[in-house]
Amino acid sequence: MTNRRRFMLALAASALARTAPALAETFPNGPIKLVVPFPAGGTADFVARLAGDRLSAQLKVPVVIDNRVGANGNIATEAVARAPADGQTLLLGSTPNLTINPALYKKVNFGTLKDFAPITMLAQAPNVLVVHPSLGVNSVAELIAAAKARPGKILFASGGNGSTGHLAGEMLQHAAGIQLTHVPYRGGPQAVTDLIGGQVQMLFFTVPTVMPHVRAGKLKALAVSSLRRSPVLPDLPTVAESGIPGFDATPWFGLLAPAGTPRAVIDRISLEIAKAWGDEDIKAKLAGQGAEPWTTTPEQFTAQLKADLVRWPEAVKRSGATVD
Structure with a gap:
């Protein structure tokens, strides 16, 4: 690595260190966009709108649901991966778009663990x-x-x-x-x-x-x-x-932000969801969709992603399934 390259990287790191706390202090500074890789009307959309309504009420800003369909969720997922890392754009992640698609498609333009900062799980729907x-x-x-x-x-x-x-x-x-x-x-x-x-x-x-x-x-x-x-x-x-010990094929939904989003912003959103998700009203509404609330720390969500990035791709490989 050249001295100039080292200097530029150090300069960028220093700028990020100064910018991250400022972003955290001003978050949210306007409407939050929650991108949903599925059409309106389904369980994913329901969970996203439920989370959006509660976040809007607690953060005192509008949360706009953006149903962006196409390529089995890849278009929306890729868009959020490239969005500014300021917490103003979030992804409604799910088992298919984050843990199955990377194995199902020959190429996806995102890395689940590389390009996203997990915030919290929201629900599981067996x-x-x-x-x-x-x-x-x-x-x-x-x-x-x-x-x-x-x-x-x-x-x-x-x-x-x-x-x-x-x-x-x-x-x-x-x-x-x-x-x-x-x-x-x-x-x-x-x-x-x-x-x-x-x-x-x-x-x-x-x-x-x-x-x-x-x-x-x-x-x-x-x-x-x-x-x-x-x-x-x-x-x-x-x-x-x-009779099949350890069998687990549970679809889930969760919230993620682009990688690099300040940890203080991640923690703020996670905390607000944890507060909201304790309500019996939330539990009842999710039950109507055959789901149950499931909140986690960012670290627990990351661990779930790592496990599922083994479990589901193994099943894809055994099945021979592909959409390309």
Whole structure:
């Protein structure tokens, strides 16, 4: 490294050291933009708006929700990675855009751990493993036995290649040593429709979508995909306690800022979310989406990202899924 290069780096570091405290003291200095990589109306959008409303009330500034769809979330994620590191632009991160896409696409123009400063988790929303009643199974153990008796004959649907439902099915196959046949759909609703119609036999999908059909007797719920039972469905066992120890395929949502955002700003936002997320009203609203509140420190969020950047890409690799 040349002396001039060393000098320029030292100068930049000195400027950052002087600027960061100033940014923290003036934060927020105007509207905050919360970029959501998914369309309006879904669970991700709901969680983002809930967080945005509470942050707006507590920070006394507008929080504008920017639903920026495209490339399975990559466009929005890349945009926030390149935004100014001042806390005024945040990302609604999720399992797909931050931990699955880097393995699903041959190239993404962001690094989950390199380009973002994790703030706090917001919620986890486990999928439910449901089957068509005609399959004649009443538990995960019976499903595994049926799959072993008929390798490749049980069709498991998903909302598309690389979706959390698809990869949860891949994780189940690998952990249980069974062979299923994946049938990807262009979105979850059609997959659920065909499951109800008996064209496919099993599916991992969201609580609000499948549970009305379970209660109507059209589908049978076997387990949830989270490591521990969901308070939304306390009587439904987990896959892990149903014979597959350690099974965890839990989609989540969290808040992140561009890398380099002052730690004081990160801590301020994290603290405000922690305050808000203790309300019973928040818990009830998230429960309506099949989710539960989940706040963490930035360090805990970082640890979760590191673990999931192993778990989900391994499932992508085993499945052979790609969108390129």
